[in-house]
Amino acid sequence: SPADSCAVVADEMTASLFGGSLGSVCQPFLLPRGEEGKTLSSVAKIYSFLGEHSVDRSGTLLALGGGAVGDAAGFAAATWLRGIRLVQCPTTLLAQVDSSIGGKTGVNLPEGKNLVGAFHPAEWVFADIDCLASQKDEDFRQGLAEVVKYGAGEDWGFFSWLEENALGILRRSPSLLEEVVGRCAGMKLAVAARDERERRGVRARLNLGHTVGHALEAAGGYETWKHGDGVAAGMMVVFRLACRLGELDEGHITRLERLLKSFGLPTRPDRPWNEIVPFLLRDKKNLRGSLRLVIPRRGTSCELRRDISLPLLREAYEKTALKGEGTPCALDGKPL
Numbered sequence: 404s405p406a407d408s409c410a411v412v413a414d415e416m417t418a419s420l421f422g423g424s425l426g427s428v429c430q431p432f433l434l435p436r437g438e439e440g441k442t443l444s445s446v447a448k449i450y451s452f453l454g455e456h457s458v459d460r461s462g463t464l465l466a467l468g469g470g471a472v473g474d475a476a477g478f479a480a481a482t483w484l485r486g487i488r489l490v491q492c493p494t495t496l497l498a499q500v501d502s503s504i505g506g507k508t509g510v511n512l513p514e515g516k517n518l519v520g521a522f523h524p525a526e527w528v529f530a531d532i533d534c535l536a537s538q539k540d541e542d543f544r545q546g547l548a549e550v551v552k553y554g555a556g557e558d559w560g561f562f563s564w565l566e567e568n569a570l571g572i573l574r575r576s577p578s579l580l581e582e583v584v585g586r587c588a589g590m591k592l593a594v595a596a597r598d599e600r601e602r603r604g605v606r607a608r609l610n611l612g613h614t615v616g617h618a619l620e621a622a623g624g625y626e627t628w629k630h631g632d633g634v635a636a637g638m639m640v641v642f643r644l645a646c647r648l649g650e651l652d653e654g655h656i657t658r659l660e661r662l663l664k665s666f667g668l669p670t671r672p673d674r675p676w677n678e679i680v681p682f683l684l685r686d687k688k689n690l691r692g693s694l695r696l697v698i699p700r701r702g703t704s705c706e707l708r709r710d711i712s713l714p715l716l717r718e719a720y721e722k723t724a725l726k727g728e729g730t731p732c733a734l735d736g737k738p739l
């Protein structure tokens with residue numbers, strides 16, 4: 404209702420690009436861009452802003468930006484007055500296909516990423532694919548890695564559709580992007596709805612490629628590779644592993660490699676196995692000798708397994724590291 408209070412949180416970039424459409428009524432609170440904005444001190448500043456604007460229990464917080472804005476503002480909405488209504492307006496491909504849906508919000512601590520958070524689903528998500536036209540290639544590519552994940556992990560028909568339309572998607576054809584966002588958002592919603600709090604192992608399926616991907620990101624100090632780059636190489640490793648387990652064929656590896664390459668994503672790890680092991684084992688879930696890993700399967704959705712040994716993963720990792728492209732590159736092979 405017009406009488407209800409509303410506050411907008413954006414970052415410096417998204418406010419300047421899209422803030423105009425909010426009109427003069429709503430001056431957004433500005434977070435620093437990216438991970439710098441995903442901190443407890445930023446959230447404390449959002450609380451002050453909500454207080455100044457007298458946002459009460461019937462109020463709404465609207466997050467206008469990528470995943471970093473959505474996560475930090477979402478956490479503020481989850482905790483302000485024990486939770487107020489959240490509306491997400493995701494402006495990056497990653498946020499539109501992934502982070503704005505499913506209710507996970509949170510911030511980073513010096514001890515690690517996403518360590519503090521809350522489940523607080525948005526009441527509305529407004530994803531406008533026109534926003535994606537201004538994304539930097541490097542950022543757009545991070546979202547494409549998650550898009551490939553939905554194909555490889557949830558829907559092989561969608562994977563084939565991506566193969567057929569890779570060039571048009573890379574060129575950001577609006578009609579293709581509409582389909583990409585619609586289909587991926589639908590898959591995220593369907594999986595998250597079956598396991599809202601990630602307790603049944605269903606939602607963990609969305610982590611295809613992420614165990615190795617997170618370790619690669621962390622081993623590079625979050626400076627060499629971004630999330631999607633790590634996930635892309637991580638998917639190549641679990642495809643190799645799935646082949647060894649008889650769940651996939653060599654042909655699947657070739658198809659994934661071709662698709663990732665056409666999206667400018669890396670297809671092999673950028674560092675030796677011994678550099679990532681400490682980060683794999685840092686994850687407490689992996690401590691007892693066998694790993695929790697999401698394994699793709701031919702013709703059906705992927706599966707969370709708890710019986711994969713470290714040596715088996717190492718074998719697949721090292722085999723993948725010998726092949727493929729180690730650095731992200733454009734379609735013409737030039738560095739992005």
Ligand SMILES: NC(=O)c1ccc[n+]([C@@H]2O[C@H](COP(=O)([O-])OP(=O)(O)OC[C@H]3O[C@@H](n4cnc5c(N)ncnc54)[C@H](O)[C@@H]3O)[C@@H](O)[C@H]2O)c1
Nearest residue numbers: 416436437469470471472494495497498502507534537538
């Ligand atoms: N909550 C979840 O379920 C979930 C899932 C996946 C990822 N995440 C989180 O999402 C974050 C990454 O999200 P992201 O990739 O959207 O990054 P981001 O929010 O950091 O945005 C990347 C950059 O793009 C700029 N930007 C945003 N929209 C733009 C546009 N339309 N045009 C031009 N520039 C634009 C931003 O200012 C920023 O500098 C990470 O913090 C990650 O942990 C959360």
Ligand SMILES: [Zn+2]
Nearest residue numbers: 549613630634
């Ligand atoms: Zn991810």
